[in-house]
Amino acid sequence: MYFCLNYYYRMTHSEENYLKAIFHLNKGGAKAVSTNALAGQMKTKPSSVTDMIRRLAEKGVVHYKKYQGVSLTEKGSRLALSVIRKHRLWEVFLVEKLSFSWDEVHEVAEQLEHIKSEQLIDRLDKLLGFPKFDPHGDPIPAKDGSLPSGDKQLLSNxxxxxxxxxxxxxxxxxxxxxxLDKNRIALGYRIELMEKEEFDSSVRVLVEGEPIHLSHQIASNLYVKKI
Amino acid sequence: MYFCLNYYYRMTHSEENYLKAIFHLNKGGAKAVSTNALAGQMKTKPSSVTDMIRRLAEKGVVHYKKYQGVSLTEKGSRLALSVIRKHRLWEVFLVEKLSFSWDEVHEVAEQLEHIKSEQLIDRLDKLLGFPKFDPHGDPIPAKDGSLPSGDKQLLSNxxxxxxxxxxxxxxxxxxxxxxLDKNRIALGYRIELMEKEEFDSSVRVLVEGEPIHLSHQIASNLYVKKI
DNA sequence: ATATAAATTTAGACAAATCTAAAAATATGT
DNA sequence: ACATATTTTTAGATTTGTCTAAATTTATAT
Structure with missing residues (x-):
């Protein structure tokens, strides 16, 4: 119990949201996240971000040097992944058990992700059959923070x-x-890439055998798992 | 939507907890709840209670006169019942769907009761089969705030x-x-509760005058109409 | 390289929810 | 009824999370 994540690093809702935001902004590059970028993500002012970052640094969950941006420590990263795990498991619950559609779940999951109970989330995980991806196709971190293998890629790639x-x-x-709905594309459907148009990067594909033409904008927003 | 409860009377977690506490303390008598009693219930200081009560009075959810105690307005009562409804539905969920035992659910339900989404709670209600009582045998308020007729309750309660x-x-x-058949218990039979065993919550009862010992598991699944 | 622009931090303020200590109002006992 | 005890409120401080406005640091452009 002494080494329980929730005991030592008890965070407020707001602190958890900042950790999540830093995690997501940092996902791409390895460099630190800027105060301004974080303010944008959190829909708040840079000065508020500076205040919060100082508190987070005191708690040892972020690395921070004035004017040099912020990044997660080992602890911070574990905490962020734990919140993301909760968020995505709740999204699965809302869609699978409560018949929400995948575009309605985010707001509610934003609230549910802050519920503190390790037992709750473990049992929810079990109820849902230990899902590996949420309704948007994003990977659900395991208890230890590891992400499921990324054999998933954008259709455009x-x-x-x-x-x-x-x-x-x-x-x-x-x-x-x-x-997607209107064009009869949904999770679980088979997709085959037939042709790529050089000029505008649009693609011709078969969706469950049906031919359809998709712009690059669409293809670069659809994740496909290779088979 | 304009008259939606959650739109006009958006309460903080703390405010919702105060409303709930006032509701429970007021259940017995018709007289107002004292500052001290409320401080006891909320595990806080009387001065903090006074502060909060003033805010609640400004929002029009409690009646309050200095030194005269506090009671819920119509609005306040509706809000309190809505929180209690959520709390008890989540308790049913935790026990029925996540295999929590009835003595483990309270703390988690205290958090879940504050999640704001009417759709969420309606669909949860449906998932659970519109239960009328929570795992402790307490009645679950309906959407409109009405309580199921209180002349029926679990034997264990x-x-x-x-x-x-x-x-x-x-x-x-x-x-x-x-x-039930084997133990000669059937609908319409007279039941008298003779003794409750603290240790395992089992009960000794008279069924049509015949003494019998029932485990808590049995007693918490039998509804009895008071006479 | 130096002026200007952009990003970041500081300073000071506010609302929510709490606390302690002290003052005011109400209740109680003989 | 009056002194004392209890309850309740006020006053002033603290923490969290936010804001605006001003100052400071870093980046950019000619």
């Missing part, structure tokens, strides 16, 4: 004539999700 | 030496119904 299963979206705006 | 008529079961598995 797939090699010609390869086949896969649609497992998620990058842009989860309801406009995009509606577009 | 009845006061000592009270008498009633067996009117239903919560668990209607055939295993349970066979057990």
């Amino acid at each position: 797939m090699p010609l004539h390869s086949r896969g299963i649609c497992v998620g979206v990058k842009d989860s705006s309801s406009a995009f999700l509606k577009f | 009845m006061p000592l030496h009270s008498r009633g008529i067996c009117v239903g079961v919560k668990d209607s598995s055939s295993a349970f119904l066979k057990f």
Whole structure:
């Protein structure tokens, strides 16, 4: 119990949200996250960010040097992954058990991710059958923080004539999700990449055998799992 | 939507907890709740209670006059019942779906009760089969704030030496119904609660005058109508 | 290289929710 | 009824998370 994550590093909702934001902004590059970028993500002012970063640094969950941006420590990274794990498991619950559609779950999951109970999340995980991906296709971190193998990639990145299963979206705006609906594309559908148009990077694919033409904008927002 | 409860009367977690506490303290008598009693319930200081009460009065959810104690307005009562509804539905969820035992659920439900989403709680209600009582036998308020008729309750929840008529079961598995048959318990029979065992919450009762010892598992699945 | 622009931090303020210590109002006992 | 005890409120401080405005540091452009 002494080494329990939740005992030593008890964070407020707001602190957890900052850790999550730093994690997501840092995902791409290895360099530190800027105060301004974080303010944008958190929809708050840079001065508020500076205040919060100082508190987080005192708690030892971020590395911080004035004017040099911020990055997660080992502890901070573990905490961020634990919040992301909760968020994505709750999203699965909302879709699978409560029939929410995948574009309605985010707001509620933002609240549920802060519920503190290790037992709760472990049992929820079990109830849901230990899912590896959330309804948007994003990987669900395991208890130890490890992410499931990323054999998933954007449709726009797939090699010609390869086949896969649609497992998620990058842009989860309801406009995009509606577009997919209208064009009869959904999670779990088989996709085969037939042709790539050099000129505009659009693609011709078969979705469950049905031919369809997708712009690059669409193809670069659809995750496909190779088979 | 304009008259949606959650839109006009958006309360903080703490405010919701105060409303709940006032509701519970007021349940017995019709007179106002004292500052001290509320401080006891909330495990805080009387001065903090005074501060909070003033805010709640400004929001129009409590009646308050200096030195005269506090009571819920119509609005306040509706809000309190809505929080209690959420708390008890989540308790059912934790016990029924996540295999928590009835004495482990309170702390987690205290957190879950503050999640704001009408859709979430409606769908949870449906998932659980619109339960009327929580795992402790307490009634679950309906959406409109009405409580299920209180003349029926779980045997495990009845006061000592009270008498009633067996009117239903919560668990209607055939295993349970066979057990009842074998022990000569049926709908319409008179039941008198003679003794409660602290240690394992089992009970000794008279069924149509015949003494019998029932485990808590049995007693918490039998509904009795008070007479 | 130096002026200007952009990013970041500091300083000071505010609201929510709490505390302690002291003052005011109410209740109680003989 | 009056002194004392209890309850309740006020006053002033603290923490968290936010803000605006001003100062400072870093980056950019000619």
